[in-house]
Amino acid sequence: MFAKRLKELRKKRKLTMQEVADYVGVAKSTYAGYESGYRQPTLESIQTISRKLRTSTDYLLGLSDYPEPPAELNHNAKEYLNYEQLHWDGVPLEKGDLELIRNLLERVLRDRTPPKED
Incomplete structure (x- = not known):
C-alpha cells in the first residue's frame, strides 16, 4: 500500500522521482525502490516525503x-526554516541563507508588533 500511495501522490502533485529524491536526500534509484516496494525508507525519510x-505519514x-x-496542521514558518533540506525552486538553501x-x-x-505601554 505504501509504494502505491507514494507513486499516486507524487504523480498527483506533478513531481518527478528526481524532485522527491532530491528533497529527501537520496538517490533517484533509492526513491524508485520505495515506489516499487523493493526498498523501505527510514521513518525520518517517510516524514520528509510526507512534507x-x-x-x-498516516496516509502513506x-x-x-x-x-x-x-486543516489543523501547523504551518509555523519558524518550524519550516529549521528543516535542513529546504530549497527555493530546486536550489538548496544553505544554513546561512536560512x-x-x-x-x-x-x-x-x-516592526509590526506595537510597543508595550509602561
Whole structure:
C-alpha cells in the first residue's frame, strides 16, 4: 500500500522521482525502490516525503484513507526554516541563507508588533 500511495501522490502533485529524491536526500534509484516496494525508507525519510507530497505519514502508511492533510496542521514558518533540506525552486538553501531569512522575519514581526505601554 505504501509504494502505491507514494507513486499516486507524487504523480498527483506533478513531481518527478528526481524532485522527491532530491528533497529527501537520496538517490533517484533509492526513491524508485520505495515506489516499487523493493526498498523501505527510514521513518525520518517517510516524514520528509510526507512534507514534500503534502500529506500525512498516516496516509502513506495506510493508517488513514485521507490523502489531504488535516486543516489543523501547523504551518509555523519558524518550524519550516529549521528543516535542513529546504530549497527555493530546486536550489538548496544553505544554513546561512536560512539564518538570514529567520532574522528578516523576526525583524518584520518586531516592526509590526506595537510597543508595550509602561
